[in-house]
Structure formats: C-alpha cells, structure tokens
Amino acid sequence: MVLRMSTLFLRTLREDPADAEVPSHRLLVRAGYVRRVAPGIFSWLPLGYRVLRNVEQIIREEMDRSGAQEVHFPALLPREPYEATGRWTEYGANLFRLRDRKGADYLLGPTHEELFTLLVKDLYSSYKDLPLSLYQIQTKYRDEARPRAGLLRGREFNMKDSYSFDVDDTGLRRSYEQHRAAYIRTFDRLGLDYVIVAAMSGAMGGSASEEFLAPCDIGEDTYVRSPGGYAANVEAVRTPTREPVPYDDVPAAHVEETPDTPTIETLVALANERFARPDRAWVAGDTLKNVVVMLRQPDGTREPLVVGVPGDRDVDLRRLSAAVLPAEPEPFTDADFAEHPLLVRGYIGPASFDTDEPAQYLGVEASAKVRYLLDPRVVAGTRWITGANSAGHHVFDLVARRDFTADGTIDVADVRAGDPAPDGSGPLELARGIEIGHIFQLGRKYAEALDLKVLDENGRLVTVTMGCYGIGVSRAVAAIAEQNHDDAGLVWPQEVAPADVHVVPTGREEAVIAAAEQLAGGLDAAGVQVLLDDRDVSPGVKFNDAELIGVPLIVVVGRGLGRGAVEVRDRRSGERTDVPVGDAVDRLVAARAIRP
C-alpha cells in the first residue's frame, strides 16, 4: 500500500524540541516518529511504529532462526515470584509497584527472569526437555531516577528478552554462543556499528557476560579497547594483579603535621616542601586517597564504605555503582561525618595514629566497624603517604600489610587511556557507546531461588542453569538514529526504514503528478514500500521533509520528465542519478536490499 504524505498522520517540525538533548531524540521528534507523553514515556506515530516493527521483525526472525521460541508474558506481575528471588526489594525505587482493588501487591515487569523460570518449572521436568531457549518482545518498565535522551533511557520501553535453560555448564556455554551469533546477525541486519565488550552482569547475578555497544559520543557507557583485541565496558575492566613488593628498607610509619592539606594536590606540594624525598619528588601516586561514601541497601539500611586508591586516581562512580550492586552509593554527609568521628574529612586513612591512644583501624572487624576496601594496586609492601584520621596530619611510610590491612579489594578506580589491558594486549583506549544488547551466563541463581530442577540421565534432580539475553528494541531505534543521521535529518538503513522509496513529484502539472502516481503504483506492485509526497506544497518543503524523514532512496519526478527521466537520490551518499522513467521500477527494486 502506497503511503501518502497528504493523509499520513505526520507533522514535521522545523524547531528542535526544547527537552531534546541528543540527536536521535531531536530528529525522531522533528521527523514525526515519536512524541513524548510523560518523562521517559513516548507514543509512536505511524512512521516511528513502522521502524519499531521492522526492528522487532528482524530480531524475531533471528531469534527464531537460532531455535529460540517466542512466548509472551504479562507486564503486570504479582509480587510473590519477585519476593522469592529478593528482587521485589533489590530493585528499590526503580520498580513501579502498585496494588489491585483487593490490596494485593503487583509490579510492572522490569525483566522477567522469575516468570520464565517458573514457566519452565511448570512444564518441564527432565534433562530430555533441554536445552530450551525462550524469548519475548515486550514492554518493560523501570522507574528511572533520571529518564533522559529520549528513547535511550525511558521508563516504558520495548525489549527482547530471552532465556536459555540447560542441564549443565557446557550446555549453557553452547546456548550462550548461539545467542551471541544471533545477536551478531541481528545487529548486522539493523545496520548498526557495534562492539562486543566484556561486561558486568549488573543486578542479574551470574558470571560470564558481554555487552553489545553501539559506539556513539552521547552513549552512557564507556568502554575500553586494546590493540590486541581486548574490549570491555569500563565497569568490567579488571586491573592486572600485581606481585607484593619488598619493603625491608622502608622506615617505620611516622605521623607528620601537614596543615591545610585536605587535597592530594596540597598534600604533595607540602610533602615536597617539608619532607622532600632524596631520590625524586613526591607525586600523587605516592599517596593513598581514601574516599568515603554511604551505601544504601535496597531495604533502606545505610552503611559507610571507605575505598583506598592511589592518589593519582579517582574513584569512578559508574564502576563503584556497578561493583556495589544492588546497593547504591550516596554522598557521605556532614551528619554522617558527625556520627563517625574516626573519619576526618580530608585526612581519612586506614588507621588513626594519635600517639596518646591505641591506634584505631578501619575495617568491619576493627574498632571503627567501617568497611574498608583497597584498589588492587595497593598490594602488600607498597608504601604510602595517607591521612592520619586527624585534621592537619598525615602518616608517611605506611606500608600495606605491614602497617594496615583492609576488608578486601575493590576495583573501582578510574580507567585511563594508556592503562595496560588486563590480558597484556596493549594500552587501552576509551570510547563511549550505547548498550544495545547484553548476553550473560546467569547460572543457577534464579533456578535455585525458584527451585527449577530436572532429572538428569541418572535420575538425580539437578538445578537448571540459565542464560539471559536482552536487546533494547526501542533503544535500538534510537541508536540507529544516532549512528545514521546528518545535519538534514535521519538516514535509515534499508531494512529498518519506514519505507523503501520516497517519491517526490516537484511540479503541479498533471503529467508530473501522473508520472509520480504511476511510478509509486508500479513500485508498490513490485512489493516496494513507497512513501509518496502527494501534498500541494513547494518542492523545497518536500525535499526538506524527505531528508528529515530519511527514507534511503528518494526519487524526484519533475523537470527531468521532459527528457524521459527521473532522478534517484541516495539519501546517505547524496549521489544523484538520472534514470529513464521506464526503467525506474526495475532499477529501484534492484537498488534496495531485498527485504526478507
């Protein structure tokens, strides 16, 4: 069916919407694809819904091809299964919760691990039933604290989520690889540029995990790459482990007066001025910076955490947030400092060294009962200048392990360009991307919580192991728009475009209109989706709209008719080709990639 601009429910906008921060949001609104209803909640207009359904269909086809089976769960879910896995609480304020008329608790599903697990438990009982992969394409809900960037971080959004069920780890790895291959085919067909990076598994639990990121300056995720092929989300970068260093020549720790040195910069300056090192100047990396935050658990309880990192690094909040999930780090307030007198702002250290009293150490088992975790670079034997937990005082020659210990390590210092890749494959470079897919080996967390077991070959009950795989469907639409636009508008890849060909008659003469109608009809009959601009507006308005809307092929029917030609414009390259009217249908059918 030919789509006619004269009746299409569409109004393009000349101005950028005031609340749009990123190109995809600006262009999808301006070109009449989506419309905001509430923060992070959008309506899909006819052109937008076509793109969304094209994306859905590609995902569906590739999931089917991988052997996964489509099901569909409700979005409105009872509390009980999420209570059983602890996620009713763990999700905290991100979960939309409600009560029905009888007072029963419900939620709007953010992901459906519980439901998939229970459904398989309901139907299956034997290893012979496995492997199994199920998927759905469905509306999901998350009450984001800061919905932003249009479709990129919404509160109601579309996802494809799938789950694999296997009797053992070998099976899980095979299912994982099948999904990985299906994702590669999917994102290739979507026309996305993407990288596959090692990832944290977030609130889902589980172990091996990779993300598909669409490189993009406005992306929320930062990832690293090395020349040797290492790639990881910055949250997942593991600092290479180091050997302990000898410290026999290090003198005993000694507290020094260091007035007005609450920052690393002031401390290093003062150290070089008053406590000069004979061999070289003190640098930030000689100091141990101790950062205190308050961790809020999903149940509301709060607990302080001190993180010790070399003074030339900062704590990366994204990495910290990922590491402490499901808890959330919050600023340590004045009131918090008042409640923890050992922690002196600007002078925090692993221990107090007030000479009159016994030393007080950080650590959950120590007197302060404050959890203390160290950057992996702070290995045994390393020597530091650090706070003495007393205003205007630092301790020098403090040696890890000899003079202090911690409750463990935490790898949350910032990752920098030039840092070595953990696998020795060279220096890292950093870039930003949009998370469009996530695959991970979930393992037995949900199967254990919900008691999903099957009989194995020997008649013994074994817990099923699961994989979990997601694609942000509406987010993919935005990611495609981010990667495929120019100053004039959107530039859709063939397979997801709302139409294959945009026919633009540029005159009001009957011959022009008749030729455009005939071309549109011929293309339609050949199975090409046509958008025909049959409006009574100027050629300039039509061209502007055609470029804004971004159909891959634009056919101009107008002046060229005199010599029997129409002009085919490639929206992406801008290339213009005159084509004889009689050949136009065949040439355009050949020019567009074949839709499956």
Added chain:
Amino acid sequence: MVLRMSTLFLRTLREDPADAEVPSHRLLVRAGYVRRVAPGIFSWLPLGYRVLRNVEQIIREEMDRSGAQEVHFPALLPREPYEATGRWTEYGANLFRLRDRKGADYLLGPTHEELFTLLVKDLYSSYKDLPLSLYQIQTKYRDEARPRAGLLRGREFNMKDSYSFDVDDTGLRRSYEQHRAAYIRTFDRLGLDYVIVAAMSGAMGGSASEEFLAPCDIGEDTYVRSPGGYAANVEAVRTPTREPVPYDDVPAAHVEETPDTPTIETLVALANERFARPDRAWVAGDTLKNVVVMLRQPDGTREPLVVGVPGDRDVDLRRLSAAVLPAEPEPFTDADFAEHPLLVRGYIGPASFDTDEPAQYLGVEASAKVRYLLDPRVVAGTRWITGANSAGHHVFDLVARRDFTADGTIDVADVRAGDPAPDGSGPLELARGIEIGHIFQLGRKYAEALDLKVLDENGRLVTVTMGCYGIGVSRAVAAIAEQNHDDAGLVWPQEVAPADVHVVPTGREEAVIAAAEQLAGGLDAAGVQVLLDDRDVSPGVKFNDAELIGVPLIVVVGRGLGRGAVEVRDRRSGERTDVPVGDAVDRLVAARAIRP
C-alpha cells in the same frame, strides 16, 4: 520453518485446570496455548502467541485497508488527561493507579480516548487534515472485580482500539460505516459467527453504537433478535412508548390493610382473596413493584434510587448498571433503610398514605428527597396496587400522574422472549454472546473536554467529532475457541490456526520418519506452516494431542505408505482421505485457504 513437537515448548494436559469455567479456558490451557499468572492475567505460550499474532495481523490488515493508520501509545499514562475528562474518578476501582518515585500519579490505560485526542490536537489544526482514523493494537488494563472465564474477562488483555476524527456529523457517520465494514471483513476472516446489535455506549459517552457479539451460551452479554431484523444488546433494548390511558372510571386511591404481603406473589393472593375484582382476577401486572438500590458514584458518594416497574417484571441488574453509569448500583442495606424511614421494606410505594399526616412523596424535589424513576410502561392514567410505605399496607387504584409522579423514566425492567421489538418487527427472542467488537459515534465529549478544535472552511474554530471502535484481540482468540471446538479439543479456522498442517508419523520405522520429514520439508518449502510430531511417543498420544491442538489439517504418515499413500484428516469434519504421497504437498497447499 517446521515446528517440531520434539522441541516445541508445550505440555498438553489430560485434566481440565481446576479454575477453568468455560471451554475456551479449559482447552487453551490443556492444549498449551496460555497459562495463568495471576487472576485475569495470562502468559502466552508458543502456540497461543502464534494464534494471537495471526488474529492481530488480520485486524491490522483490515484496519490498514480501511485507511486507518497504526500508532502506539504507552500503557503507563499520566493522570492529567484523565483528570481533564473526569475519567480518573469515573473509572472507580476498575482503574489500576500507581505513583512513580517522585509521587506523580499514573494509571495503566484501560482505553486511550484522551491520548488519541491530545495527539491529534498536537498535530492537526485544519478541516483539511480530516477525516483521520488512527488505531493501535495494545495491552490494556482493567482491575475487574471478578476476572473470569480465562481470556474472556481478564485484567491485562489485548485490544485494537481506533478513533476517527471528523469535522462534522456526516463525516463521523461515514467514518463509522468504514469501520463497520472493516469489522465485518475482520470477523469474517477470523472465522467467527457473529451478530451486530444495537448497543449502549457504556462509560464512553456518545450516541449511535453497535456491538459485534459472538453467539455463545457462556457469553456474558444477552441480546435480542426479532424476525424482522431488529437486534440489540439487552442493555440497549428500548421499550416501545405507550399512549396515556383514560382513567375517568377509576375510583379514588384507597389504602387497605394487607398484612404479610411483602412480595408480589403474597400481595396478589391477598388482593384476590379480600379485594376481588369483579371482571377478572388480580395479576402481578396490576401491581407496581418499587425496587430500591443505592447508587455509588465514582467519587464514593451514595444516593438511593427507587425504580418502579410493573409487578410481573423484575429490574434487570445489567440493564440497570448500564443505565446508571458511571454510578454503580449496590444493595440497599438495613442501615440504609434505617436512614430512610419513609422506605418500608416490602411496602415501598410512590407516596405514604398515612391518613393522619400529609402525604409524603418519593422524588428528589419531594419531601423524601429520594430519586424515583418509573418503567416506561407506567404511563399516565395506568392504575396500580402498590406499597403505602407502611408495613402491612398497600394502596389500591393509584393512578399514575393523577395520584403520583416520578423524576423520570428508566428502562431497566427485564426483557423477555416474546416481548415486542421496539420497531414493530415482531416478538423478540433472547440469546447470549461474547462482545468481540464495539463501534460507536462518540461525538464531541472528549474533543470538548480536551479542546480539540480545527478551523473549518470559513476559518471558524469547530470542535472535532470522534468515533471510537474496539476489538478485543485476546478475547477474540477465546471467542474463536468457544465457537470452534469439540469434545476432543480445539478446531481452529484456517487463518488463525497456529499451523496449517499437522504431520503425524505413526511408526518408528525409518521409512515412516523419512517420509514424514520429506513431506514436512516439502510443505515448508511451499510456504505452508507445518507442525511435525517427531516425538518418540505412541500414535495414540500423537492423535490425542493433534485433536487437542486443533490444526485444521492432520496428515497421518504410517501404514498407508505401503501402498504409497498418506491420510489427510480434516480436523473439523473428521473426513479422512487417502492421498498419494507424491501429490500430498500440492493437495495440501490447495486444501488450505490461501493466507494473505
């Protein structure tokens, strides 16, 4: 792609689920199409989701063909637009309401009138933009007091809802007719038996309205038909108006002692015994029955309502509920009687006739301040025996208009087989059906509330007039199942079936399996959707499952192979035909209706 029973996520059940009241629910669960998650909330398994998507696709194609354009709104909606139209309150307890993390009020959309109206207001401003029809196929939410009958009355369900926008009533009627025609094509293709009946417009407001009902004994709706072609939902049946009757010969009203006559039956018996009529016996139709209920408004306020009907009729609760929307009728409790001493249980009448005191009349303007509405049969001049608002007393020869009036009429007495059709087309017969579609001329209610105006040809702002059209998508699946099953299982119509052909090999011999695989592959290559039972189970199990699942054509590959034949079974008729193996693909392609 061939669907293989060996890996299909499916377990058929031998036993009916305990909570299933109706055949569609029983069979859809037993055959592995759907699974209950919570009251009125279901998951779709692979076979069920195929049927649902087939139904959706037919609806989509017919809506597109009618010129409607597909959009997609969120399900999570802000309160404000629903506040503006009053529906935030009017929907009462049927609306799922929730708050986001910032305390803002949201709802889960039960229907989307407000959003469609606002979207059109956002984009359009001129009569030249109209007519316009928009639709969506979307998940809807209603917190039903009594979810029941599986998919027939759920709390999360799928609907196609569409809206037409016109500049005047003529346009609205045209849009309405286009939708009506599209619905006829749709329900024909869905293989549904249906009737189109005049309807009430429910909570939507508006005037002309028709329902598409699928006749079915377990249907919740009752409808009437006359030999002359009148058809209406029983809620919408209007009693023919009657002329006033002369009452010159009726004596003055007189109160009589009628002890122990709280029911019409006891009253008629006593009247015949003590106050015998000379010409004939008293009958129930000579009495005026006054039924009192409490109306609860959506805002929680309660108001009594007395309905007067001839004593040979009852008040039909469905008709009453439809007539008083958005209020809901509730029982009049003992406490309510205590608060309204004029209303004496069993002896309620339009007036008190205590001779010692001035008469007290029912009516909002009268002393009792109790709303009083009369059945349309109680016309001026009719003569009644009715309660005297005093225990053990009735009043005789009470004449409507002469002796009492009411606040108006209400047409909620029960409709009976044999009642005359309002259009004079003969006696009515009653039947039950499932509401699968509803179309109505909404008018300007929402456009006025939300200020949707366009400039007309003369440059004047006019309010747009709207039509509203719904199809219950998930309900249609259940209605099809209700109308298409037998004792053995489901019998899907061709276009909605989860597969076209079910191939059943009945032996374990290699030749049988090879022949079945070859046939399945050949059919698949010819574009036929095949379900292949490649499980290692007995032929009996396979046949039972095939009949339960209900694919329209079953091909048995087994004993017949010796003579080069397979057996084609028509699931509906039971007819069995031997077909040469070599012809099977062609014959089956021909046998199935062509899917569009």
